[in-house]
Amino acid sequence: MAEVRLKQLVKRYDKQEIIKGIDLHVQDGEFVVLVGPSGCGKSTTLRMIAGLEDINAGTIEIAGRAVNDLQPHLRNIAMVFQNYALYPHKTVKDNILFGLRKSKVSRAVMDDRLKQVATMLQLEELLNRKPADLSGGQRQRVAMGRALVRDADVFLFDEPLSNLDAKLRHHMRTEIARIHQNLKTTFIYVTHDQVEAMTLGDRVVVMWDGEIEQMGTPMDIYLNPVNTFVATFIGSPSMNLIPATYRESNGMIVMADLELPMELLPGVHTANLKDKQALYVGIRPDFFEDVHYASELEAYWKLPERTIELIEPLGFDKEVSFSIGDQFVKARLDLRSDLQAGNALGLAVNPERILVFDRDNGMRVN
Amino acid sequence: MAVKRSLGYKVLLFLAVSALLLFTLFPFVQILSTSLKHQVDWGNPSLIPTVVNFEAYKELLGLTSQEVELPETIKIMLQNPAISEEQRAAIIEKFKSNADIFPFGRYTLNTFLLSMATALISTALATFAAYSLARLDYRGRSIFSNTVMFVYMVGGVLLMVPLYQMAVGIGLAGHITGTLVSLLLIYVVQTLPVAIYMLGNYFRTIPKSLEEAAMIDGYSRIEAIFTIIIPLSRPMLLTVMFYCFVIAWNEYLFASVFLKQYHDFHTLPLALQTLFSSKNAIWDRIMAASMLTLLPVLIAFTLANRYIASGGTAGGVKE
Ligand SMILES: Nc1ncnc2c1ncn2[C@@H]1O[C@H](COP(=O)(O)OP(=O)(O)OP(=O)(O)O)[C@@H](O)[C@H]1O
Numbered sequence: 194m195a196e197v198r199l200k201q202l203v204k205r206y207d208k209q210e211i212i213k214g215i216d217l218h219v220q221d222g223e224f225v226v227l228v229g230p231s232g233c234g235k236s237t238t239l240r241m242i243a244g245l246e247d248i249n250a251g252t253i254e255i256a257g258r259a260v261n262d263l264q265p266h267l268r269n270i271a272m273v274f275q276n277y278a279l280y281p282h283k284t285v286k287d288n289i290l291f292g293l294r295k296s297k298v299s300r301a302v303m304d305d306r307l308k309q310v311a312t313m314l315q316l317e318e319l320l321n322r323k324p325a326d327l328s329g330g331q332r333q334r335v336a337m338g339r340a341l342v343r344d345a346d347v348f349l350f351d352e353p354l355s356n357l358d359a360k361l362r363h364h365m366r367t368e369i370a371r372i373h374q375n376l377k378t379t380f381i382y383v384t385h386d387q388v389e390a391m392t393l394g395d396r397v398v399v400m401w402d403g404e405i406e407q408m409g410t411p412m413d414i415y416l417n418p419v420n421t422f423v424a425t426f427i428g429s430p431s432m433n434l435i436p437a438t439y440r441e442s443n444g445m446i447v448m449a450d451l452e453l454p455m456e457l458l459p460g461v462h463t464a465n466l467k468d469k470q471a472l473y474v475g476i477r478p479d480f481f482e483d484v485h486y487a488s489e490l491e492a493y494w495k496l497p498e499r500t501i502e503l504i505e506p507l508g509f510d511k512e513v514s515f516s517i518g519d520q521f522v523k524a525r526l527d528l529r530s531d532l533q534a535g536n537a538l539g540l541a542v543n544p545e546r547i548l549v550f551d552r553d554n555g556m557r558v559n
Numbered sequence: 560m561a562v563k564r565s566l567g568y569k570v571l572l573f574l575a576v577s578a579l580l581l582f583t584l585f586p587f588v589q590i591l592s593t594s595l596k597h598q599v600d601w602g603n604p605s606l607i608p609t610v611v612n613f614e615a616y617k618e619l620l621g622l623t624s625q626e627v628e629l630p631e632t633i634k635i636m637l638q639n640p641a642i643s644e645e646q647r648a649a650i651i652e653k654f655k656s657n658a659d660i661f662p663f664g665r666y667t668l669n670t671f672l673l674s675m676a677t678a679l680i681s682t683a684l685a686t687f688a689a690y691s692l693a694r695l696d697y698r699g700r701s702i703f704s705n706t707v708m709f710v711y712m713v714g715g716v717l718l719m720v721p722l723y724q725m726a727v728g729i730g731l732a733g734h735i736t737g738t739l740v741s742l743l744l745i746y747v748v749q750t751l752p753v754a755i756y757m758l759g760n761y762f763r764t765i766p767k768s769l770e771e772a773a774m775i776d777g778y779s780r781i782e783a784i785f786t787i788i789i790p791l792s793r794p795m796l797l798t799v800m801f802y803c804f805v806i807a808w809n810e811y812l813f814a815s816v817f818l819k820q821y822h823d824f825h826t827l828p829l830a831l832q833t834l835f836s837s838k839n840a841i842w843d844r845i846m847a848a849s850m851l852t853l854l855p856v857l858i859a860f861t862l863a864n865r866y867i868a869s870g871g872t873a874g875g876v877k878e
């Protein structure tokens with residue numbers, strides 16, 4: 194059990210900054226998910242916490258103690274590697290128990306933990322095999338087992354589910370959430386799968402290009418992204434960003450033939466906007482409502498009728514595409530909306546769910 | 560991997576392989592043949608001896624049981640009552656013994672001990688040197704690496720005289736212990752570059768994350784080397800040991816200079832050379848000695864090969 198604190202953490206490779214001074218405070222027992230596109234520095238950050246990479250500037254504290262110069266084996270950390278890193282010459286059982294052997298726990302405790310982990314990860318049948326004789330998913334589970342069997346202060350996971358099929362991934366996701374509930378230990382979990390990020394994390398940290406763009410609860414990040422990067426990276430299908438212009442004369446945000454009255458958006462301070470300023474209007478596909486089925490639409494922004502260009506069924510939901518000017522826009526409607534391509538479509542949006550961004554720097558203006 | 564090949568291709572391949580085998584193995588067959596021939600048979604160009612004669616081998620291995628005829632003069636001398644019983648026995652023993660003809664066992668032991676020591680020391684040193692080159696980042700690493708390779712490029716002949724002078728200069732060449740130590744040092748230095756190179760390249764194929772995983776599991780770097788790297792490198796370690804062993808086993812140049820005056824400590828290559836030019840230079844015996852010199856290497860290779868083939872690092876990481 195320990196809190197982890199990163200202060201102004203910097204990592205350089207040959208003068209190029211890969212991690213550009215990040216600050217992060219992970220509470221004791223918290224489940225924090227680092228999410229971001231490939232190459233943004235998630236693994237590097239995790240490896241610095243583990244002590245596998247040198248730090249060029251800043252500090253890392255674990256349990257209130259600066260560990261910058263502490264070797265990895267003295268940090269009492271468990272980690273699941275992105276590439277499994279199983280010991281090829283050891284059996285599954287010996288792979289899992291390797292860490293406990295070093296920490297000199299009693300044989301009874303060892304057997305007990307092994308059994309627990311093997312059951313949880315469905316590894317009972319595989320304990321005497323070598324890694325070469327396992328499938329990718331099985332190897333990944335062994336890698337998980339090797340970490341979870343330990344009694345570590347902090348658990349680090351580097352995309353532990355990336356190699357599993359959809360069903361097993363779902364199962365393991367639930368399993369990890371449960372393990373964390375039982376252990377109540379600090380978990381730092383890296384993924385580029387935003388579903389994992391949203392479902393697992395107490396807090397989600399969105400990274401991009403070596404910097405933290407935003408951190409907060411999954412809901413907070415989903416509903417209140419601070420910029421267009423976070424807005425489009427989190428959520429699937431991703432948020433519609435419709436190019437728009439502010440027109441001061443009549444207090445409207447204009448998107449091609451559509452006009453969005455400013456008075457619907459009390460969060461946008463008109464004082465901060467210039468006439469003809471280039472903006473994006475961001476609306477998540479989930480927040481469009483079919484006017485025929487929704488009730489209480491008084492406060493809503495009602496779009497003039499659109500023509501449906503494409504329908505993609507997705508099980509219970511369907512994705513309906515239409516245009517606003519040149520911009521292709523997607524709405525996610527439930528099955529009741531019995532629509533065909535070419536039909537007219539009446540939509541409305543709760544104005545609280547409409548986000549406005551500056552088109553030049555991508556930052557939120559409301 | 561079953562590739563269908565035409566008959567013509569197979570025949571051609573068979574002929575080519577046979578020709579190559581014949582070419583490389585012929586000298587060995589010649590040695591074997593001559594070692595088994597009787598003196599009268601030497602002129603016979605056929606590889607198959609008319610009578611198979613194991614005398615040379617028996618003699619070298621000290622298995623001859625036949626009575627050695629004492630020359631008449633010695634017999635007369637032994638009748639002299641002034642000679643004590645012990646002296647008499649010693650003289651007879653001296654004549655019957657064939658150890659001084661060619662003490663093959665002794666030379667084999669000398670060579671084996673020297674080669675084994677070289678193999679063990681060189682492999683142990685190379686393991687750590689290669690690990691540091693493959694994994695650690697420190698000032699002067701590339702200079703170290705280049706220097707090692709440079710040593711390899713300098714031929715032994717060039718260094719022979721200066722090294723001997725140095726050994727004399729620091730008083731090592733004056734006695735047998737010092738001589739053996741200098742020889743061992745030279746063999747180790749001679750085999751180290753290739754050993755470091757081979758092991759370094761092998762270590763680089765082992766994913767770094769395996770050691771990292773061990774460190775996360777609570778093992779220090781040194782412990783990770785012993786629990787992960789060395790077990791995983793067993794095939795290459797054996798190959799390197801074998802390489803060092805064979806180099807030392809066959810080394811003639813330095814042995815001839817350093818051990819010249821210490822007959823009891825001659826190694827096999829040196830002893831063979833002496834045998835060639837001595838009055839005992841009988842073809843079957845020389846060839847039998849050559850054969851017996853080859854044999855341990857052959858056995859060692861066969862044994863090592865089994866381990867060299869096994870092992871590997873498959874399955875540990877996602878490719
Ligand atoms: N040893 C290295 N030398 C130079 N650059 C490196 C090194 N290791 C990583 N990088 C760079 O650092 C950046 C961050 O890498 P990192 O592995 O942390 O990304 P990531 O967010 O984990 O990506 P992914 O989701 O693909 O695993 C990348 O641009 C990568 O090219």
Ligand SMILES: [Mg+2]
Nearest residue numbers: 235236275351
């Ligand atoms: Mg990564």
